[in-house]
Amino acid sequence: MLIRDEIPSDAPAIGRVVTEAMRLLPQATGTEAAIVERLRAAGAMTLSLVAEEDGAVIGHLAASDARVGEEDGWGLIGPLAVTPPRRLQGVGSALMAEALRRLRKTCRGAVLVGxxxxxxxxxxxxxxxxxxxxxxxxxxxxxxxxxxxPVGEMIHHPAFGLDQEA
Ligand SMILES: CC(C)(COP(=O)(O)OP(=O)(O)OC[C@H]1O[C@@H](n2cnc3c(N)ncnc32)[C@H](O)[C@@H]1OP(=O)(O)O)[C@@H](O)C(=O)NCCC(=O)NCCS
Incomplete structure (x- = not known):
């Protein structure tokens, strides 16, 4: 398995993996793939990591900048998705390890809802x-x-559609 940055031709496969992964999740809204697309379109993904195996995308992790209270500089992780047949085989952990390794260099910390x-x-x-x-x-x-x-409200990028004060 290879963890690497997204390249432009990955976009449809990432959309499929996110949709498949979230379908089984009770709290999923069905909009997670659209969130990734909106973040990408806004140039707001500070990380878009894919897990690739045999040329196929089997997992994806997005990160974007977030504010906590009055403080910029937090890295918000999400969505994180692993294709259902490849769950529980360390793919999500490998994506997270690489994300945290990178965010440590640029952020005060990582935040997420999960x-x-x-x-x-x-x-x-x-x-x-x-x-x-x-x-x-x-x-x-x-x-x-x-x-x-971290003290205060975690403010997501508007691409999440949370209607928070940006
Ligand atoms: C949650 C998810 C990303 C985990 O990825 P994964 O590749 O299956 O996870 P890993 O193989 O790295 O799991 C590592 C450990 O976490 C545990 N784990 C996996 N999913 C878990 C969950 N939903 N709840 C609690 N523990 C979980 C595993 O049992 C494993 O434990 P172990 O190390 O003691 O054996 C993946 O299952 C997924 O895409 N789920 C649907 C989407 C989702 O929930 N996304 C996160 C919210 S945006």
């Missing part, structure tokens, strides 16, 4: 004052790279 049962293994956790309006606090997670804690 299942703590999965993301805890990478060091993500909740913080008492980190929020996303409308999200249960237990799924609002961060991994600061320094000592400072």
């Amino acid at each position: 299942d703590p049962g999965y993301y805890r293994r990478f060091g993500f956790r909740t913080f008492p004052r980190l929020t996303v309006e409308g999200c249960p606090p237990e799924v609002v997670l961060a991994l600061p790279f320094g000592a400072a804690e």
Whole structure:
């Protein structure tokens, strides 16, 4: 398996992997592939990593810039998707490891909204004052790279369609 940056010809395969992966997820909105497309169109994906095997895209991770409270410089991870037949074989972990390695060089920390049962293994956790309006606090997670804690609302790029103050 190879983890590499997206190239232009990957876009349709990434869309398929994201759609397939999210279809099984109860909290999925069905708009995750469109979020990736909108982030790409806006030039807002700071990372678009693909996992490739035998020439096929089997996983994808997007990251974009986010603000937390008044602070820029956070790297927001998501969506993360692995094609269903290749789940539980380390693909998501490999994408995340590479994403965190890269974000460490440029960001204060990584943030995301997701299942703590999965993301805890990478060091993500909740913080008492980190929020996303409308999200249960237990799924609002961060991994600061320094000592400072994230404080305030996690503001996603408008491509997520969350209707937050940009
Ligand atoms: C969640 C997802 C990205 C994980 O990718 P993956 O390649 O299957 O995960 P890995 O093989 O790297 O899993 C590593 C570990 O996490 C565990 N794990 C995987 N998915 C999990 C989940 N949803 N909840 C809790 N633990 C999970 C695995 O059991 C494994 O544990 P182990 O190391 O103790 O054996 C993938 O299952 C997926 O695309 N799911 C649907 C979309 C989704 O939920 N995306 C995240 C929210 S945007």
